[in-house]
Amino acid sequence: MTDHPVLRTATESDVPALRILARAALVHDDDAEEVFDLLWRQSADRPSLRIVAELDGEPAGLALGALSAATERTPATGYIDLLAVHPSQQSRGTGRALTARLEELLSQAGVERLMLRGRPPYYAWPGIDIRYTRAICLAGSSGYTRGPDGLNLHVDLVTAPLDTAADEERLAAAGVRIRRLTPADEKPFLTWMRQWGGSWDGEAAGALAHDPPRGHVAVRETAGVEGSDGSADRDGFVYVGFACHGVNRRSWFGPMGTDASERGLGVGTVLLRRCLADQRAAGLDHAEIGWTGPIHFYARAVDARLGRVFWTYSKSI
Incomplete structure (x- = not known):
């Protein structure tokens, strides 16, 4: 020895x-x-x-x-x-x-x-x-x-309010549609993601690598007019928000972002809840919102509580 x-x-x-x-x-x-x-x-x-x-x-x-x-x-x-x-x-x-x-x-x-x-x-x-x-x-x-x-926030997926039907109907009436990412989104979506800087485009690419993709987007109809960054999707929409989950760790949520022009409509809340609902459907009983910034938003939207500290x-x- x-x-x-x-x-x-x-x-x-x-x-x-x-x-x-x-x-x-x-x-x-x-x-x-x-x-x-x-x-x-x-x-x-x-x-x-x-x-x-x-x-x-x-x-x-x-x-x-x-x-x-x-x-x-x-x-x-x-x-x-x-x-x-x-x-x-x-x-x-x-x-x-x-x-x-x-x-x-x-x-x-x-x-x-x-x-x-x-x-x-x-x-x-x-x-x-x-x-x-x-x-x-x-x-x-x-x-x-x-x-x-x-700071990470902890979300109890058993008790968190994750229904989005009414909010999605309200957003649709305002011209914003929420849907899951698809493989066909890859090129225009990742082009749009570069505006956020940091590593978010790489994390979004990781979300797209899963089947089905681990992410949801908010899109606004553009009547066939392409966005300035070339980010119109195949249906004539531009991306105005996104959220991903399980990119590196199955129970973690993020990143997420909403275009400044759309903030205040509740887009982020719907995207967050959709992702957490995916995680609950996958059998998880809790989720972690990693490297959290706006604590108040998450606490209000899904009753998130402060959890791990790094x-x-x-x-x-």
Whole structure:
């Protein structure tokens, strides 16, 4: 037996054991195996950033990293997407060793900034869930600076008011139709989505990849006149709102947006409720509204309550 784990690059043959490790370590995530699968897939472009800590032939810990190239607004950034250490090996230096190794590899790749959070649009969380106390302690002692909080809202899908029939009828009378996304929407919808910036167009593409698509849109009839961004759909409509769910994690809702010209009509409420109704129909009893901004809106629309809190961390190289 050895006292210290050996670090090496993880391979596809490790996946079954690593899924078990993720389940043991991520005690606050019911979908831990799916989280691992998501982040393992998204690290496929840089398999060298998949690091396993092995002790006596068994995985004791895992770290998955990713990086984003520099843009006009942001420096080249490295992400530690996942750090999972088996409970029996926590507080023994395994997490610190994995973090240091991933930092070294990301630094060699030329990043200028490190972040302890997922890389959009394929992220599992906005930061570290504060209930993972040892991870919070590791971040602080490893030189990371705490940034903005990420808040999730919890929705009880059993009791939430999700009926939209009356509101959809009212919106239709005002010229706005709500419908599910279809594969035929892909090109015009994703063109329209670019106006929102950030990673929302990538997340919307993820919603379209499912069958049926995990998203709904609001469209306004244009009498055959195409929008300025070329976003008229095949029926002569322009998109004026959207909402997606289950893009990365089945129980999560978002992103969502409504064109400024249509706000105040209740479009967002209908889109939200439609998505949550999809999740309830899929057998879920709760949903999480991830990385929430307008808390009051969600509380009013579906009786959402504050749930998980995530702390974000970063440091410069």
